[in-house]
Amino acid sequence: MAEACTVVGVRGSSETFPPGFGPQTYGESFADVYDRWYHDVTDAAGTARFLAERCVSPSVLELGVGTGRLVAELVGAGLDVVGVDSSLAMMRGPGAGPLRAVADISALPFRVGRRFGGAICAFNTLFNLPTAELQQLVLAETAAVTTGPIVVEALTGAALADADVQSLGISRLTSDSLVLAATVVDHDAQTVTGQHVDITPAGITLRPWHLRWTTPPQLDRMAAEVGLELAERYSDWNGSLYDQFSETHVSVYRH
Ligand SMILES: C[S@@+](CC[C@H](N)C(=O)[O-])C[C@H]1O[C@@H](n2cnc3c(N)ncnc32)[C@H](O)[C@@H]1O
Structure with missing residues (x-):
């Protein structure tokens, strides 16, 4: 397995995140x-079938490959x-090889010399980019290095529409641990x-996170502006029907 090969700067400067958060x-x-908590959070085998x-x-590009949860199936x-x-810490996970780069997905290091037969941005990874502009840059950068489909899996925002501004709940509970999940939703932003x-x-370990969600119609507009067109949309990797009640979507964009 090759070591992480390229390190480039990240565009999501700290000003675009809440104080203390960054790329x-x-x-x-x-x-x-991650692997202990999220190994089966989505259907990895279904993802691989869908993409293949x-x-x-x-030759496939995975944006935000993380620990490589999906890589073995792919x-x-x-x-x-x-x-x-x-995140180098994520890339040190067991499944992240065989080829990987530490880089910002809105500034891909493959602009010259490499064309992928498809790309995947799974499990809300696009929404780690803190503004619509940066998310659109991810689509543009990916379009520039792919000839095949760009597949995005993300939440639709439907489940967040009525979410309380503040909430606190139990995320995990075992005999020797408790994980509390505190969230603050900004519906306008x-x-x-x-x-x-x-x-x-x-x-006690604090594990902070921040997502900027984009609705499917907003994503389609962003994609269209960078020359991509929605070709297929489902609510999951098994091709289940997508409608206005779907809480997640799997969308296929083509050039
Ligand atoms: C929710 S995890 C998903 C990991 C993996 N794709 C999966 O499905 O298990 C999101 C990943 O995106 C990475 N990430 C967040 N912002 C990024 C950025 N600007 N450029 C590259 N990777 C980023 C995080 O480090 C993290 O590993």
Whole structure:
């Protein structure tokens, strides 16, 4: 497995995040628990099947590859994966290889010399970019290095429409740990800022995160402005019907 190969700057400067948050916050906060907490958060095998059926060549770019939760399934489906992530801590996960770059997905280091047969931005990763402008840059950068489809999996915002501005709940509870999830929703800015407060006998760990959600129609407009067109949309990786009640979407954009 190759070591992380490229390090480039990140565009999401700290001014575009809430105070104390930045482009690496998510990865650095969750890297040590990510695989334990989220290994089955979405359908990895379904994701791989979906992508393998659509890519125009086996070479696939995963935006925000993280610990490589999806990589083994993608490789198992015959795809040749290059993963990009801003967090070295996440990239140190066991499945992040075989090829990976530490880089900002809104400033891809593959502009020259590489064309992928498809790209995937899974599990709300696009919304880690804190503004619509930066999310659109991700689409533009990805369009510039792909010939095949760009597939985005994200929440629709439907479940957040009626969400309380502030909430506190139990995220996980075992005999020796409790994880509390505190969130603050800004409906106008379309942001959710959260803390997972991880309490164990060893102490308390704060795991902050911040998402800027974009609705599917907003995403379609952003994509159209960078030359991409919506080709397919479902509510999950198994091709389930998408409608206005869907809480997640899987959208396929083509040049
Ligand atoms: C929710 S995780 C998803 C990881 C993996 N795709 C999965 O499905 O398990 C989001 C990932 O995006 C990365 N990320 C966030 N902002 C980024 C940016 N600007 N550039 C590259 N990666 C970023 C985080 O470090 C994290 O690993």
